[in-house]
Amino acid sequence: xxxxxxxxxxxxxxxxxxxxxxxxxxxxxxAAPGDEWQVIESRLAAQFERLFGLLYHLYGARYDFFYxxxxxxxxxxxxxxxxxxxxxARDREREANANWFESQEMLGGVCYVDxxxxxxxxxxxxxxxxxxxxxxxxxxxxxxxxxxGENDGGYAVSSYREVNPSLGTMAELSDLAGELRRHGISLVxxxxxxxxxEEHDWARxxxxxxxxxxxxxxxxPDRVMPDAYERNLREIFPGARPGSFTWRPDMGKWVWTxxxxxxxxxxxxxxxxxxAMLEEMLSLANTxxxxxxxxxxxxxxxxxxxxxxxxxxxxxxxxxxxxxxxxAAPALIFKSEAIVHPDEVARYISPxxxxxxxNPLLMALLWESLATREVDLLQHSMAERFGIAxxxxxxxxxxxxxxxxxxxxxxxxxxxxxxxxxxxxFLNAFYTGRFPGSFSRGLPFMExxxxxxxxxxxxxxxxxxxxxxxxxxxxxxxxxxxxxxLLIHSVILSIGGIPLIYLGDEVGTLNDYxxxxxxxxxxxSRWVHRPFTDWTRIQCRADLTTIxxxxxxxxxxxxxxRKANATLANGNMLVIDPGNRHVFGYVRQSQEGxxxxxxxxxxxxxxxxxxxxxxxxxSYAFRDHISGRDVELKDDLVLAPYQVQWxxxx
Ligand code: GLC
Ligand code: GLC
Numbered sequence: 001x002x003x004x005x006x007x008x009x010x011x012x013x014x015x016x017x018x019x020x021x022x023x024x025x026x027x028x029x030x031a032a033p034g035d036e037w038q039v040i041e042s043r044l045a046a047q048f049e050r051l052f053g054l055l056y057h058l059y060g061a062r063y064d065f066f067y068x069x070x071x072x073x074x075x076x077x078x079x080x081x082x083x084x085x086x087x088x089a090r091d092r093e094r095e096a097n098a099n100w101f102e103s104q105e106m107l108g109g110v111c112y113v114d115x116x117x118x119x120x121x122x123x124x125x126x127x128x129x130x131x132x133x134x135x136x137x138x139x140x141x142x143x144x145x146x147x148x149g150e151n152d153g154g155y156a157v158s159s160y161r162e163v164n165p166s167l168g169t170m171a172e173l174s175d176l177a178g179e180l181r182r183h184g185i186s187l188v189x190x191x192x193x194x195x196x197x198e199e200h201d202w203a204r205x206x207x208x209x210x211x212x213x214x215x216x217x218x219x220x221p222d223r224v225m226p227d228a229y230e231r232n233l234r235e236i237f238p239g240a241r242p243g244s245f246t247w248r249p250d251m252g253k254w255v256w257t258x259x260x261x262x263x264x265x266x267x268x269x270x271x272x273x274x275x276a277m278l279e280e281m282l283s284l285a286n287t288x289x290x291x292x293x294x295x296x297x298x299x300x301x302x303x304x305x306x307x308x309x310x311x312x313x314x315x316x317x318x319x320x321x322x323x324x325x326x327x328a329a330p331a332l333i334f335k336s337e338a339i340v341h342p343d344e345v346a347r348y349i350s351p352x353x354x355x356x357x358x359n360p361l362l363m364a365l366l367w368e369s370l371a372t373r374e375v376d377l378l379q380h381s382m383a384e385r386f387g388i389a390x391x392x393x394x395x396x397x398x399x400x401x402x403x404x405x406x407x408x409x410x411x412x413x414x415x416x417x418x419x420x421x422x423x424x425x426f427l428n429a430f431y432t433g434r435f436p437g438s439f440s441r442g443l444p445f446m447e448x449x450x451x452x453x454x455x456x457x458x459x460x461x462x463x464x465x466x467x468x469x470x471x472x473x474x475x476x477x478x479x480x481x482x483x484x485x486l487l488i489h490s491v492i493l494s495i496g497g498i499p500l501i502y503l504g505d506e507v508g509t510l511n512d513y514x515x516x517x518x519x520x521x522x523x524x525s526r527w528v529h530r531p532f533t534d535w536t537r538i539q540c541r542a543d544l545t546t547i548x549x550x551x552x553x554x555x556x557x558x559x560x561x562r563k564a565n566a567t568l569a570n571g572n573m574l575v576i577d578p579g580n581r582h583v584f585g586y587v588r589q590s591q592e593g594x595x596x597x598x599x600x601x602x603x604x605x606x607x608x609x610x611x612x613x614x615x616x617x618x619s620y621a622f623r624d625h626i627s628g629r630d631v632e633l634k635d636d637l638v639l640a641p642y643q644v645q646w647x648x649x650x
């Protein structure tokens with residue numbers, strides 16, 4: 001008779017399994033010093049029921065489930081015991097203060113080690129600069145061993161245990177993590193777990209015909225299955241290659257490659273892959289990484305007849321890794337990189353999944369509002385979608401190393417009379433500078449001639465108008481471009497969550513077209529916004545007569561205001577309607593007080609009715625913290641072009 005899998009049955013099986021497994025684990029780890037095994041055992045007991053349920057759903061139908069379950073627990077326990085003492089101390093600290101990342105002191109930065117500072121030693125020497133900026137969170141772009149030449153900016157990992165030799169060593173990475181930690185900066189790296197490079201040892205062994213390792217990937221003898229899957233798949237990098245599979249003449253087989261053909265998708269249907277990647281994940285944690293950015297999280301489970309994105313099993317895998325992190329490295333948290341429909345983005349965010357998530361909707365709509373000079377879609381979408389579970393936080397950004405995709409909800413746009421398809425075409429035309437009057441100098445990324453779809457590459461400053469204004473030597477336009485840069489940064493610094501600065505943006509870095517001369521980069525326009533850091537420009541940051549100085553000073557002021565204002569902690573935020581389509585307004589409130597934020601997204605002055613300002617809890621006398629001026633509210637308030645006000649009652 002088939003078993004009926006009810007919650008009660010699962011609870012019983014979990015208890016029974018743990019009872020059977022514990023004596024075996026205790027024996028394996030009998031030599032653990034002091035009370036260390038006790039600590040692990042109590043965490044295991046706290047997480048086991050949830051973990052068992054998830055793994056049972058994923059792998060319970062296999063005859064060898066119990067074997068894999070034991071292997072997984074053994075891996076977690078071994079890695080927990082191997083964790084260095086200072087990180088065990090960090091675990092206790094974070095367990096006592098799980099919401100540490102909600103502080104208004106948090107400020108993130110992201111950079112490529114080689115482009116920013118040459119190598120890890122160089123990066124270390126830039127610590128004073130990172131501290132001056134106020135960073136508490138540093139995301140280093142993929143820095144592990146990767147194929148020479150094309151490697152998708154390091155997103156094709158050949159070994160998770162070796163730093164790319166041109167950047168340094170694993171020992172340097174963990175030293176750096178320690179030093180950052182002592183300076184109040186958490187190290188963030190990618191967990192590129194959807195795929196490995198074709199040069200990873202597992203892929204090599206698959207290429208050599210080892211069946212056990214073929215099972216680590218999706219390998220097919222002919223086009224039957226690839227064709228069947230492709231009926232429902234979206235093409236992620238259509239400009240590079242059509243479809244999602246790559247023919248390997250050496251193997252005489254097809255391999256699943258969602259992104260580039262040298263990035264082989266891992267097969268999480270195989271519990272051996274789950275276990276092997278668990279070990280890689282925990283070894284990253286044990287080098288001192290505190291936040292793992294779960295790369296391409298939407299794609300990690302495939303099922304015929306579906307889009308193979310955002311499947312329930314993908315969520316189970318993340319939850320299982322989350323539970324295992326609570327056992328083996330409690331200080332570790334996850335950030336979701338799901339650049340998908342906003343409904344799907346939201347589903348990855350919870351204390352049991354990813355505590356942090358990129359906020360691609362806010363990012364896209366900030367640019368959308370700059371292009372249209374209207375905030376309807378931004379206002380509407382943030383009112384509806386900004387709220388997330390307690391114990392979680394958005395990572396708010398205006399630019400990162402990737403393209404901008406217009407991932408807003410078409411139904412929401414429709415309600416505002418905006419046709420999603422047409423609007424995306426407009427935004428692409430605007431940001432590539434093809435639309436008449438556009439201030440922007442972006443490039444199309446992965447235009448798909450079949451669907452007419454495209455995304456946008458370009459640095460913040462070039463997209464915001466600085467490149468065009470400088471080329472045309474138009475001082476007024478330069479001023480407007482700088483205001484746009486500061487305006488959108490002011491939002492990510494105040495709306496709630498961790499603001500993330502793409503390093504270089506703080507001094508208004510422009511597009512760099514040199515990538516076109518490099519054959520390993522020329523086909524991927526994202527390299528236009530991944531230039532080498534020009535330190536002579538950063539050295540100008542104190543000189544207010546330079547562009548660098550103007551952007552930097554403006555940003556530093558906003559950062560200082562953020563850090564000093566406890567009302568900006570956590571993510572409580574109320575979108576208001578300022579009664580003017582060009583002005584985005586919201587209120588941040590806490591026991592510390594109430595802050596009203598008003599942002600003019602147009603290059604014209606915009607009035608806001610005095611009543612509106614008063615209705616949001618302010619008296620007749622208030623103070624704008626950005627200009628540092630006291631304001632008497634006798635008449636309507638008037639915002640200058642692209643002006644932002646952070647106002648409190650006086
Ligand atoms: C993520 C990265 C992107 C990379 C892709 C494949 O989306 O942000 O840069 O191309 O994953 O790893
Ligand atoms: C990665 C790619 C981005 C793509 C996304 C799809 O982030 O870089 O271009 O839109 O994956 O999820």
